[in-house]
Amino acid sequence: MSGGWEADAEALRRARPRHVLFLCVANSARSQMAEGIARSLAPATVKISSAGSAPSSLNPLAVRALDEIGLDIRGQRSKRVDDVPAGDVDTVITLCAEEVCPVFLGRARRIHWGLPDPAGAGSTEAERLQAFREVRDELRRRLSAVFPPGP
Template sequence: MNAKKTTILFLCTGNSCRSQMAEGWAKALKNEEISSWSAGIEKHGLNPLAVKAMAESGVNISRQESKVVDELPVKEFDWVITLCGHADETCPFFPGKRMHMGFDDPPKLAEQAENEEEKLVHYRRVRDEIRDFILSLPDSLSNK
């Protein structure tokens, strides 16, 4: 008998980068255990460098879309995980459990980079940090 999947919403401000990466990693690495969704407080569009960094790791998020919570077909989640401070502060109310796991903002980190390769250094680091966090799920949630 299969155990019920843990339903998780990854929430960020613009649903363009970090939450998209988290959804992509969860689908690629934990699809048997987690039903994953991502959304934003606002809709900023999918970040092309996030798509590129994820593709380098073998995860295609190019078909994912930037969306706000109201556009999700699912309305109830076991967990809502905010990935940035703004989303944590302005998170809409959801039934279920909520936690904050903040990650640096790659576009902000990359603002001073002189070329795409320098920008990608930041995206790759955050991508890998998010991957490591996703690998801990859903087991790490039982400690919260």
């Protein structure tokens, strides 16, 4: 899909996905935040997952940034892309910007929303937390367009 993230979000909203997978490399920050935000916005009938090509662990600043908006992702864990059943996923959203995104081999609609890795931003914890907040807010803006509040 192309035409900017707005066009992608509109097409995805109209497609009514059943299982959305967010992918990045470490599955510790962007994709974890996207998973938590999407779960809070999507209808209960939509399965939301995240994974990475080289998973590490959930970044504490991702947890903190989502805590600030009332979302608790402490129960999420980093997963390998191979841990997600490929036949179940109908939409993949890659979030990598400065690194090579993982490849998803299943048949699925593919969208790329390149966002900077907040874990690599800034030299202080305060600067990194601000980077996490900025990515969080952008993810929430985009995912709210995909999963708008009901009537």
